[in-house]
Amino acid sequence: MSLLHSLAVDTQRRRLIKAAAATAVAGAGTALAFPAIAQAKPFAGLKLRGAAYQHGFFNILRKYIPEFEQQTGMTVDLQLSAFPVYNQQADLELSSGGSAWDFCNVTFILAARWVAAGLLANLSDFAADRRLTPASWNPDDFVKGAQLPYLDKAGKAYGFAWEGGAMLMGMSRTDLMKKRGVEAPQTFDELMKVCEAVHGQDGVTGFVSSNLHHWFLPPYIHGFGGDLFANPPADIKPTLDSAAAVQATAFYSTLLSKYSPQGVLGYTEDQARAALIGGRSNIFIHSSSWVTAMLSSPESKVKDTARVVRMPAGPKGDFPAANSQGLGIPKNAKNKEAAWEFIKWALSPELTARIVKDTGHPSICRRSVIESAEYKRINTINGQDIGKLYLEVLEQPGKTRNYMAYRTVKEFPLVGDVLNKAVERVVSGQAPAADAMKTAQEAALGSLRRAGAKV
Amino acid sequence: MSARGASYEAQRRRFVRLAMAPSLLFLLLVAGLPTVFLLVTSLTPGALVNPGSLGDFSEPLRNYRLLGSDERFVGSLGVQARLSVYTVVLQVLLGTGLALLVHSGQERWQSLRHLFVIPMVLPPIVVAVIWKLIYTPDISPIYQAARMLGVTLPALTTHVDFALWSIVIADTWEWAPFTFLMVLAALQTLPAEYVEAARMDGADAWRVFGHIVLPYIAPVLLVCTLFRLIDSIKAFPLIFLLTGGGPGSVTEVTNYYAYLVAFNFGELGYSSAITVVLLAATVLISWGAMRVSRHAGGAE
Numbered sequence: 198m199s200l201l202h203s204l205a206v207d208t209q210r211r212r213l214i215k216a217a218a219a220t221a222v223a224g225a226g227t228a229l230a231f232p233a234i235a236q237a238k239p240f241a242g243l244k245l246r247g248a249a250y251q252h253g254f255f256n257i258l259r260k261y262i263p264e265f266e267q268q269t270g271m272t273v274d275l276q277l278s279a280f281p282v283y284n285q286q287a288d289l290e291l292s293s294g295g296s297a298w299d300f301c302n303v304t305f306i307l308a309a310r311w312v313a314a315g316l317l318a319n320l321s322d323f324a325a326d327r328r329l330t331p332a333s334w335n336p337d338d339f340v341k342g343a344q345l346p347y348l349d350k351a352g353k354a355y356g357f358a359w360e361g362g363a364m365l366m367g368m369s370r371t372d373l374m375k376k377r378g379v380e381a382p383q384t385f386d387e388l389m390k391v392c393e394a395v396h397g398q399d400g401v402t403g404f405v406s407s408n409l410h411h412w413f414l415p416p417y418i419h420g421f422g423g424d425l426f427a428n429p430p431a432d433i434k435p436t437l438d439s440a441a442a443v444q445a446t447a448f449y450s451t452l453l454s455k456y457s458p459q460g461v462l463g464y465t466e467d468q469a470r471a472a473l474i475g476g477r478s479n480i481f482i483h484s485s486s487w488v489t490a491m492l493s494s495p496e497s498k499v500k501d502t503a504r505v506v507r508m509p510a511g512p513k514g515d516f517p518a519a520n521s522q523g524l525g526i527p528k529n530a531k532n533k534e535a536a537w538e539f540i541k542w543a544l545s546p547e548l549t550a551r552i553v554k555d556t557g558h559p560s561i562c563r564r565s566v567i568e569s570a571e572y573k574r575i576n577t578i579n580g581q582d583i584g585k586l587y588l589e590v591l592e593q594p595g596k597t598r599n600y601m602a603y604r605t606v607k608e609f610p611l612v613g614d615v616l617n618k619a620v621e622r623v624v625s626g627q628a629p630a631a632d633a634m635k636t637a638q639e640a641a642l643g644s645l646r647r648a649g650a651k652v
Numbered sequence: 653m654s655a656r657g658a659s660y661e662a663q664r665r666r667f668v669r670l671a672m673a674p675s676l677l678f679l680l681l682v683a684g685l686p687t688v689f690l691l692v693t694s695l696t697p698g699a700l701v702n703p704g705s706l707g708d709f710s711e712p713l714r715n716y717r718l719l720g721s722d723e724r725f726v727g728s729l730g731v732q733a734r735l736s737v738y739t740v741v742l743q744v745l746l747g748t749g750l751a752l753l754v755h756s757g758q759e760r761w762q763s764l765r766h767l768f769v770i771p772m773v774l775p776p777i778v779v780a781v782i783w784k785l786i787y788t789p790d791i792s793p794i795y796q797a798a799r800m801l802g803v804t805l806p807a808l809t810t811h812v813d814f815a816l817w818s819i820v821i822a823d824t825w826e827w828a829p830f831t832f833l834m835v836l837a838a839l840q841t842l843p844a845e846y847v848e849a850a851r852m853d854g855a856d857a858w859r860v861f862g863h864i865v866l867p868y869i870a871p872v873l874l875v876c877t878l879f880r881l882i883d884s885i886k887a888f889p890l891i892f893l894l895t896g897g898g899p900g901s902v903t904e905v906t907n908y909y910a911y912l913v914a915f916n917f918g919e920l921g922y923s924s925a926i927t928v929v930l931l932a933a934t935v936l937i938s939w940g941a942m943r944v945s946r947h948a949g950g951a952e
Contacts (some may be wrong), residue, residue: 292700292918310918314701408896459789460807462899468790477790517730607701611917618900625812625899640724647718648919649697 219275237412240535247539248276249302250283252522254360257556265542271535291316296529299536303356303523308346309430310607311525312333317355318526324354329627334541335565340588341595343521343562346605357544358562363590364517365583366508367488369499370479373398381506385420385448386508388480392456395479403456405478407469408446410449410620411613412481412635415603416518417445420511424611425603433606434652437616438631438638441513447630450623462624474499480510484520485587486560492578493557505581507590508638516600517590521562559583562591611644687931694928698921715925723782725926728906735816735823735905736884742824743880744873747831752865754832755839765836772829780893783822787894809895815902822890827883831876838872841867871945878941885934906930 204387229296247253255277262273284304290297291311300650303311311317324336339358344563347356368381373395382388383412392403406413415425425440427434437443453461458472466487472478474490481488490496491503508517524543526536542548549563557575566572567588576584594601603609619637622628628636645652684862695712698705719725750768753761771779787809789795798805808818846864855863888907891897898906901936907930 288700288915288918292702310701316701321773459804460787460810461808462810463788463895468788472790614916616913618898621810621899625810625902627812627900627902645915647722647922648699648917649702 204501207406233408238250238268238270240532240538241345243532243535244274245271245299245535245539246274246276246297247536248278248283248298249524250280250286250304252360254558254560257558261548261552265438265539268542269535269538271538273539279587282449284616291527294529294532298527298528299530300526300539302525303347303525305346305362305520305522306472306604306610306613307487308356308523309605312347312349312355313607316528318528318530318533319353319355320355320525321427321542323534323541329534329537330541334545338546338565338566339544339562340564340591342519342591342593342601345599345601346521346595347523347525351542356414356525357540358521358523359544360560361562361587361591362484362486362518362520362560363486363587364482364508364519365488365586365590366480366482366506367473367491367503368480368506369473369476370395370399370401370502371504372502373401373479381504382509384509385511387415389448389451392452392480394474396456401476402458402472402478403468404452404480405464405472406453406461406481406615407464407483408462409466410521411498411616412518414445414449414506414620416482416516417443417449417511419516419600420513421445421448422511422513424600425609425616426606428442429602429606433608433650435612435638435641435645437612437619437641438635443631443634445511446623446634450620450630452625453620460622466546476502484518484560485583485590487557489578489583492581492583500579503579505583507586514597515593517593519591519594519601520604521591559587564588608645608648608650611648612641615641615644657724657843682921690924690927690931693921694924696921698919698924700918715825715922716929718922719925720925724901724904724909725906727901728904728909731816731901731903732885732907735819735887735903736881738820738882739818739823739827739887740877740880740939742820743828744831746824746828747833747876748869748873749837750828750832751835751839752861754836768832769829771826772833774826776826776889777893779822780828780889783818783890784893787818810899812899812902815895815899819887819890819894819903822894823884823887826890827880830880831873834872834876835869838869875941875945878937878945882934882937885930885937901920 215603239311255275262275265532266272277283283302284307287301287304288307289295291301301455303317313437321336324334336354340361343358343361346352347354347358349355354491366381369574371381374380374391377398379391379394379395380387382391387481390601394403395401396403418424419440421441421444423439423445425437425442426432427436458464458478461469464472466483469478469481470487470490473481473488474494485505488505491499492505497503507515510516524540526533530536544563544565546565549561549566550569552558553561553566553569553572559572559576567584572584573582576582576587606612615637618640619633622633622636623630627633690716693706694715696706696708697711697714698708752767754768774782786792786794787807789805789807795805806814808814841864846868847860850860850864886907887905888911891903891905891908892911895903897908910923910926910930911925913919
């Protein structure tokens, strides 16, 4: 009995010791865990404010943002506006030194101005700080061509690309081309011949474009051996009246005036896209997401006859345009580290891969994801590896001389507007290409001098 | 005037000044301060990408000097003048014609008078969208009908000869009802005895119109002309949506150019200078309008 009693007491004592030890461990654990959790969520309770323009990517991202909010304890207020509205808001907000936004879209066409004017925070410092960013985030994984607009002269990044645009050629009616005995054009001369062969057949126009001539014309200028500036971004003297620029303007204007739909000068990108995917126009050369709609859009009437290829090369080389959009942090943002946390998450290789897998969103800029088997599987449409074409074009400015440097000139919007006017004058018959570009050159010089540029 | 009377008069004036003071202060805050800000900005090389430039007054008249040699600005004034003349003349003629038709007493016209007013009450951007649909060859029912008849119509908004007229037509559609309403109201106050007496004296319709109706509605027509002239300087949504100032600069009016300079090029200082010039022109026209209007009222 006593033995039994002593055993019972012994057992109880052990239980008690075990329970006490467990309580102590649990207590200590709780005490230790609290600062650990607090450390894992240093921005808990913070409201992060960001702004961008309306784009499918942000609609997708919004679905994942609750995960970020749960992980960090922050809430994210992301305002999306129409593209021109956002650009005006952002220009005013950044240039006035505002602190209303913690992160924002760094618009491609304005990136050079914003970077040069010091309106954005240096993100290279954040990316290099191991306290803030793990090595696996790897900023070098972003395709170099897509990162160029966000780099300053010293190579520091003021934005990281969330979207890439690679200029590709969409052909909607390869059946008509076959019937007319022409192949996909690989040179400018062949492009003109294909347009000539197809135009007017079955109610189809040979070519279509939109009113963004400052985006569509430069690849032809480069292809004929010219550029928009003498040596951008160092020497920004315009070279719009060079022989190559005149030749390119005449060539591109012929495509518009002879082989494009009536009223093409007033076409928006959406109208041009509609003409392409409706099979009303055969060729549209624009960023990949616009032309691949022929293959992937439910509205497309030309899925069976459409093909996407590289745009033709000019006599002096192959210079398809490439662009990107980035995320950045305003210089005077109140919560820079928290904003970096968001950018780091939104553009992480893991989330990028998930977005591609879940939604098929193709225009990303993480090389490791673009080269993955999953991306290739998703972006091979009708047997065409669109991802491969996309990466080739996106890399092109980083591989050769950076022919997209003209767009990193902060005064480019002035020259781009002049270029638009010149093309409109030629296509509407107000002036031949040589005269229009001579006037454009003078107007560009005048505008640049007025803006304080030394040219 | 007695001392008591003078004191009363002084009190009355003081009361009037005090009563008006809040309104004047409000007006100063709402209209005066932005105008002063505009004027001050126009004296700087202010650019969005160079925040410090908005406080740089080292060369205050630089923007105004540059305006004279800016061909695009000078050209835009010409486009503005043409647009104003065409639209005002058409709107006054069309509005007056419609008012005379409705006033003529024919039942079918009277029943339509409410329809005539609809364009004027639509938001300007809606008007622009309606005309964008009409002018776009791909989707316009007019172009489709013409194609069915074997006729190829030119794309008006991108054609160098028709682009400005496409704006004029849309603007006239929108604002002719203003003249219509004003003239119709004037016609309805025209004493019937004048017309009856003239007819009894053997005057035909043209003579009645020339000698009785036209002189009677002339002050209203003058006011309509001046109002529309001032308003035509503010034409923006139609140009923004229909032509974007093109092709080339064929439809680029001055306020559209000021918008481009401010928001596409980021040159706030230079854009402010353009706007100040435009404002000065509008004030001058308004001042002239008031003077002419007073004279017309006095003559009447």
